Amino acid sequence: MTKAEHGAALEITDEQIDQICEEFGNREGSVVQVLQIIQEKYGYVPAEVLERVGDDLGIPHSKMFGVLTFYSQFYQEPRGKFILKVCVGTACHVRGAELLVDKIKENLHIEAGENTEDMMFTLEPVACLGSCALAPMAMVNGNSFGKLSPDRMLEMIHQFQEEEASENKESVSAS
Amino acid sequence: MATETVVEMAAELFPDVAIPTIHIGMATCGLAAGARSIQELVEKELAKRGIEARIIPTGCIGMCHNEPLVDITMPGKYRVSYRNVKAMVIPQIFDAHFVKGEFAKKYAVCQISVAGHTPYEGLSLMNETNFFKGQVKIVSSRCGLINPTSIDDYIATNGYKALKKMLFEMTPEMIIEEMTKSGLRGRGGGGFQTGLKWKFTRQSPGNEKYVVCNADEGDPGAFMDRSILEGDPHSVLEGMLAAALAIGNSKRGYIYCRAEYPLAIRRLRKAIADAHERNFLGDNILGTDFSFDITIKEGAGAYVCGEETALLASLMGERGMPWPKPPFPAQKGVWGKPTVINNVETLGNVGHIILGGGDWYASYGSEKTKGTKTFALTGSIKNSGLIEVPAGTPLRSIVFDIGGGMIEKKIPFKAAQLGGPSGGCIPVSGLDTPVDFENVVAAGAIMGSGGIVVMDESSCIVDTAKFFLKFTQDESCGECTPCRVGSKIMLDILTRITEGQGQEGDLDELIRLSMYVKSNSLCGLGAAAPNPVLSTIRYFREEFEAHIRDKHCPGTVCANLIKYVVIEEDCTTCGLCEPVCPTGSVTWEKGEVAHINLETCIRCKACVDACKFRAII
Numbered sequence: 122m123t124k125a126e127h128g129a130a131l132e133i134t135d136e137q138i139d140q141i142c143e144e145f146g147n148r149e150g151s152v153v154q155v156l157q158i159i160q161e162k163y164g165y166v167p168a169e170v171l172e173r174v175g176d177d178l179g180i181p182h183s184k185m186f187g188v189l190t191f192y193s194q195f196y197q198e199p200r201g202k203f204i205l206k207v208c209v210g211t212a213c214h215v216r217g218a219e220l221l222v223d224k225i226k227e228n229l230h231i232e233a234g235e236n237t238e239d240m241m242f243t244l245e246p247v248a249c250l251g252s253c254a255l256a257p258m259a260m261v262n263g264n265s266f267g268k269l270s271p272d273r274m275l276e277m278i279h280q281f282q283e284e285e286a287s288e289n290k291e292s293v294s295a296s
Numbered sequence: 297m298a299t300e301t302v303v304e305m306a307a308e309l310f311p312d313v314a315i316p317t318i319h320i321g322m323a324t325c326g327l328a329a330g331a332r333s334i335q336e337l338v339e340k341e342l343a344k345r346g347i348e349a350r351i352i353p354t355g356c357i358g359m360c361h362n363e364p365l366v367d368i369t370m371p372g373k374y375r376v377s378y379r380n381v382k383a384m385v386i387p388q389i390f391d392a393h394f395v396k397g398e399f400a401k402k403y404a405v406c407q408i409s410v411a412g413h414t415p416y417e418g419l420s421l422m423n424e425t426n427f428f429k430g431q432v433k434i435v436s437s438r439c440g441l442i443n444p445t446s447i448d449d450y451i452a453t454n455g456y457k458a459l460k461k462m463l464f465e466m467t468p469e470m471i472i473e474e475m476t477k478s479g480l481r482g483r484g485g486g487g488f489q490t491g492l493k494w495k496f497t498r499q500s501p502g503n504e505k506y507v508v509c510n511a512d513e514g515d516p517g518a519f520m521d522r523s524i525l526e527g528d529p530h531s532v533l534e535g536m537l538a539a540a541l542a543i544g545n546s547k548r549g550y551i552y553c554r555a556e557y558p559l560a561i562r563r564l565r566k567a568i569a570d571a572h573e574r575n576f577l578g579d580n581i582l583g584t585d586f587s588f589d590i591t592i593k594e595g596a597g598a599y600v601c602g603e604e605t606a607l608l609a610s611l612m613g614e615r616g617m618p619w620p621k622p623p624f625p626a627q628k629g630v631w632g633k634p635t636v637i638n639n640v641e642t643l644g645n646v647g648h649i650i651l652g653g654g655d656w657y658a659s660y661g662s663e664k665t666k667g668t669k670t671f672a673l674t675g676s677i678k679n680s681g682l683i684e685v686p687a688g689t690p691l692r693s694i695v696f697d698i699g700g701g702m703i704e705k706k707i708p709f710k711a712a713q714l715g716g717p718s719g720g721c722i723p724v725s726g727l728d729t730p731v732d733f734e735n736v737v738a739a740g741a742i743m744g745s746g747g748i749v750v751m752d753e754s755s756c757i758v759d760t761a762k763f764f765l766k767f768t769q770d771e772s773c774g775e776c777t778p779c780r781v782g783s784k785i786m787l788d789i790l791t792r793i794t795e796g797q798g799q800e801g802d803l804d805e806l807i808r809l810s811m812y813v814k815s816n817s818l819c820g821l822g823a824a825a826p827n828p829v830l831s832t833i834r835y836f837r838e839e840f841e842a843h844i845r846d847k848h849c850p851g852t853v854c855a856n857l858i859k860y861v862v863i864e865e866d867c868t869t870c871g872l873c874e875p876v877c878p879t880g881s882v883t884w885e886k887g888e889v890a891h892i893n894l895e896t897c898i899r900c901k902a903c904v905d906a907c908k909f910r911a912i913i
Contacts (some may be wrong), residue, residue, distance in 0.1 A: 150611075150612045150613040150631075151613055152613035152614075153593075153596055153610065153613050154593070154594075154613075156596075157555075157594060157596060187615050188613070188614065188615055191598060191615040191616060191617075191773070192595075192596035192597050192598050192616070193596075193597035193598065194555055194596045194597035195596060195597075210516030210517055211516040211517035211674070211675075211713065211716070211747070211749045211763065211764075212516070212517050212674035212675055212680075212749055214516075214763055215675055215676065215749065215751065215755055215760075217905070220905075247556065248514070248516050248599065248767060248770075248771075249514070249515070249516035249517065249518070249519075249556070250324070250556055251324060251513065251518070251519035251522040251556065251557065252324050252325045252328045252360070252519065253360075253517050253518075253519060253672060253674035253675075253680065253747075253749075254325055254360030254361055254363075254673075254674055254680035254681050254682075255325055255328045255329055255360060255363065256674065258328055260556075263558050264327075265324050265327050265328035266328055267325070267328030267329050267363075268328075268329070
């Protein structure tokens with residue numbers, strides 16, 4: 122299998138897929154969990170992996186595809202290294218969450234759900250992250266940031282870019 | 297009473313008599329406000345001064361507007377709570393406590409009593425502050441006070457005492473009886489009697505039954521369950537154990553938690569592992585023949601999965617589509633077996649009820665809604681956060697006494713949105729509504745899971761209705777036509793109205809469609825989807841009409857419906873609007889009223905948002 126272009130992707134073999142399925146007892150009820158684990162390792166669920174899981178669990182491809190596309194947190198395409206989850210729930214909405222989303226779109230030249238060309242960022246507006254008192258807020262790769270402004274958002278993006286650049290430099294000099 | 301010992305902080309929580317304790321609020325809200333870096337700074341400062349202290353993370357005490365919160369308990373003294381702690385404040389707080397032996401008055405919010413310790417003079421107790429005075433904390437009583445990752449903290453505050461009582465002193469019938477007496481109703485919004493639900497599941501034939509905790513808190517603007525899971529995870533486990541004992545023949549429970557709550561899931565995992573170690577979970581619990589285990593199932597992003605039958609479908613690995621009831625989960629749930637499914641807050645209350653007694657719990661609340669309810673108070677309000685009040689507390693005291701009124705003093709209250717996408721707006725005239733299941737429905741909203749979003753006059757009611765409908769439309773699972781298509785047509789109409797293309801008759805059509813979608817949808821999501829539209833038309837018809845007839849948005853939110861004219865009387869000549877205009881259409885001279893050139897204006901609204909005096913309409 123070819124290595125995905127996703128920044129954090131790992132190579133995953135058919136044997137590994139079989140192992141994950143077996144771990145969950147090859148039961149129909151574990152489809153969602155198996156897919157979650159694969160996505161965690163892969164960043165997304167490639168079509169051929171989906172097929173293999175279906176074969177292992179004895180579930181028709183049509184049904185596997187149905188489950189995958191029903192849930193908004195499964196992705197069929199690779200995604201960026203930094204997932205910018207901007208909350209657009211009620212409280213964030215009334216405190217100007219749209220301005221944050223617009224700022225990202227404008228600066229990274231991406232629409233909601235898209236990746237930047239260098240696969241660094243993915244913009245993902247989400248309904249509610251449950252920290253309404255610190256609206257507007259965002260979550261980047263599991264870390265929460267509250268009381269944001271469009272400018273602060275931009276600062277954060279630059280910070281991630283810098284971190285990434287220095288990391289790359291380090292790995293180059295190390296090798 | 298069961299709760300007082302908890303709120304009054306047991307002395308066992310401070311075992312090292314000579315060592316100061318520093319609590320830092322580390323729920324998602326605290327972390328988002330920067331609690332992690334505050335912790336590092338506190339550690340550095342301690343090292344610098346050579347002070348030995350215990351640093352303990354806590355959940356959310358409810359004052360989210362004051363995060364990051366840092367509490368300091370000196371040996372033998374009450375616990376002092378500091379708000380909005382920033383880097384520069386830490387040395388001052390430390391000087392006060394560690395050098396002068398007092399507290400830093402400037403930054404302290406309140407002090408929390410600790411059994412056997414003494415208070416400071418000149419600082420109000422937590423329960424005397426405006427924010428906490430009207431509150432009664434039962435289910436959230438441990439949140440923010442104890443370390444949620446420590447099972448010892450939980451046990452020191454009466455934790456797992458209810459489990460022992462149920463195992464050794466109570467029959468399943470007695471548990472159900474106590475729950476029935478308490479009058480506790482489903483806190484996820486359904487409002488079904490918990491005791492009755494458990495009784496039905498017990499009566500369902502079957503030698504294999506399941507307990508499911510619904511932690512798929514999806515309503516935007518609601519975070520009560522997150523706070524409980526992050527702040528007091530063991531209470532939910534204990535509630536599930538009670539349900540398992542009550543329904544009988546149950547060896548396994550599931551917690552279905554939405555994936556947007558990674559911290560809650562981590563804390564639950566830790567709690568389950570710790571409970572295993574102490575044999576509160578697992579085989580032959582505390583030497584009895586009762587065995588029970590809990591598995592966490594992570595959601596994968598589907599709002600409809602908060603609906604119980606959709607949740608069960610998702611739990612079994614299917615698309616999360618609801619099924620028509622009957623059969624009810626109590627008859628046929630997980631893997632086709634009888635299942636009791638309760639919300640996080642409902643389960644979190646159980647331990648307190650078993651210890652304090654059903655009658656004690658029922659002594660709080662209103663006639664038909666007993667006990668307390670947590671609310672997530674957000675929006676244009678001063679003290680936003682998590683609160684717990686007796687059911688039936690008037691909306692006015694929630695918004696103005698506890699919430700402290702509007703965040704912008706000059707912009708008055710317009711409406712409170714209760715119940716999220718299934719709820720509705722309550723206007724000024726409804727401020728005296730007692731907030732319980734029945735009265736809120738009569739006022740045109742629902743209590744729901746407990747989200748209250750406060751809006752001031754600078755918000756647009758039509759835009760709010762559109763926001764909620766867009767949400768349900770996105771989240772409609774597509775199974776039944778009324779919800780899938782009906783919500784889409786309604787959204788199209790609302791979008792037209794906010795863009796200035798509204799027509800006469802639009803409102804009648806919206807009401808007609810609402811009634812149709814309400815009565816013909818398969819599950820609760822569709823049946824409630826029109827509520828935000830109906831309630832706003834009921835109370836704010838003029839505002840809809842202003843959008844449709846006058847093509848004007850009184851809240852100056854809908855960009856197309858703003859005139860972009862400066863009102864001379866309201867303009868303070870401050871000039872804030874001038875630099876933000878991307879096209880240079882705003883002209884302003886010091887001391888002069890600003891002017892907008894409509895020929896070059898691109899209607900981006902930057903000036904409207906910049907104006908603090910609402911002088912541009």
